[in-house]
Amino acid sequence: MASTLTDRLSRLVKTMRGQARITEDNVQDMLREVRMALLEADVALPVVRDFIARVKEKALGTEVVGSLSPGQALVGVVHRELVATMGAGISDINLAAQPPAVILMAGLQGAGKTTTTAKIAKHLIEKRKKKVLTVSADVYRPAAIEQLKTVTKQAGAEWFPSDPGQKPRDIALAALDYAKRHYFDVLMVDTAGRLAIDEALMAEIRELHAVLNPVETLFVVDAMQGQDAINTAKAFKEALPLTGVVLTKLDGDSRGGAALSVRQVTGAPIKFAGVSEKIDGLEVFDAERHAGRVLGMGDILALVEQVQAGVDVESAQKLADKLRSGSGFDLNDFLSQISQMKKMGGLAGLMDKLPSQMTAKAGAADMDRAERDVRRMEGIINSMTPLERRKPELLKASRKRRIAAGAGVHVQEVNRVLNQFEQMQGMMKKMKGGGLMKMMKRMGGMKGMGGM
Template identity: 85%
Template structure:
């Protein structure tokens, strides 16, 4: 989460770690900075007051004053209180009900309810191995019904049809009846939203809740809304017994305040976070890991999970075997490596999870430019014939012009790609048959010996 809040708190963390002694004066200075950072990040004032009071009480206690490294102790307190504010640990989704377990999705229009419904369906199908049915009760926006149909199919779940002429209650009851008859494990009900809170919307969703008796009522809120998110959260809390929160667009959050406020305002745990527009861009929310991201400590666990989930293990093993045999590294392999990076969500998605010191260094590179460059390379290779990819030495002037025209780039870019490919090819040759070990020895490294 590359937000202003993260930047400010990261700087504060560095200052605090360097403190040899913690006094009442520098605790006050630090708390003032934290308070300003939170307020600027659109964290609700009552939440800020409560957070600062808790940190102050613990910072002036023996835990810090008696510590050999008081600055680090102070960072630990801020980290723990951030976690406490967002809800310690992981709040699992509740499916302990006589099937189908009904999950009601609530929130304003534009918060991402429909996409989140499909993302949750994909999560339940793939991670929990559930048979999932989705239905749209949004009769005011015909496009919402079609949108849910499309994204549900992409998610690998089943969609129950509805039309704008029907009443939301009739749609929900028919979907529930179908889900029971077809032995569905979960029924996800996407509800109508409005651009602002109104009594008609609230009454409709209260009626749906009473009729369906859902095991989960999830409040979907746009993390970029700032203070508006808090007002919306308060209104939905008064209307419905919310059981959980889904924060959407967390990847685009410029301020970071919603994650710290919504949990405390509603009293409901944050269960999921939308971290990209892709259907697999829904993470189970972990307060400890999110606090680490806010403080610039990164989220290496999420990075490893993202890489593991995104890598095609079978393709990776075939590629490794090919290199070991000494079969040439060609442009088809080069293209596969580029596409693998795209599978992982792109460079910026990976960089977001690195600790701030590392991501700051990487940030010197323009991530957008790097990703555009990757897409251009992909276009250039895809403009080549299969023979040219296997035998790049055939690509002379005339072919280069044709490839450049097909990819919509200059010939110089084709030359640059071929040069990069030659360098990569040379590296792959060195790796063949234990070459990697020799390379590391030349670099003065070598693999560490096992004890």
């Protein structure tokens, strides 16, 4: 949806340049483009109709403030209504209950319930400082219990064993008893999914809800399902009192209709978004920021947070001290910088959060090529000896041939990496007077966008 809606609105902004007001005539063209973009994005038709009606009501006769054109004014209206449709504000997990607070995970098979259970456990441990226990009540899917055990360990939570021969109700009650006796703050129950909605699944999950009385019942849905996500959401809404939605695979969703439709269909707030398969690939859902991404405005705040989390300030301080003392920037330092960028999600992860006008020329093929180049650079530098990395001036023809053979590349590739290293080395010389740490501190002061 992001690219489609952005492209259509950008064209409109250009065609409406010079007009002083949004009128009945010119708003129709705009709304037609918005409607088509939403339908192409797999947003449910009733949601599209309601959205367009609200935008039209707010947009008609809107005075253009200052230098804004009618097209830009309408983008502002669309942005506000996108936020309203997805639910304004941020809704984190509610743990206001006598411990252990029970969180029941619901959704179809393949939506990513098990991985999401572990991701939320990690979030609660790290951000809310809670002691978390997970249990699998999925006795049908092969290896579901073992999968939860593995991802729970990665998350740093504790796992309660269960067996496919047990009844889901008995598993849940045994886990709840264990959580009470061992003073856990949170019990997360991963339930069985089916490949399609059926009455047996709904009856089982209703029973689990009745015996556990969870403080949160989270509906996990694959953002790439489009219209199917809406039908699933309706069925689960009728069966359970849902308290929140988790959208998974949002990073792979080029259309994005689920984020708009699911909130309206269930009436439950979107609490989290899965943005990668990694155990830390989970974001607290912020409608304001997601609407910005949809409209091609990027998500600079998320980018700053990603940089803050990925940058090793201690390493940066050591590098700054090294430069200040007169020691040069060597290939070990260059390799360290590449490693830092990978920790921040790589080039694609960073570019995804920049405004679309800044990344318009960088297509998916360009990103793939750039990521491959980064991996190749790592391979070439790792093929050098520790002495060569410390003293790049030693790298003459025979050494370059050996490094190229070790990395499985041509000598020209080795020369290219050395050229890039020399450019970076020149830049680092300019930062010799503590410029690097000043830059790092400035990034550290960006919390809440205050430093911007």
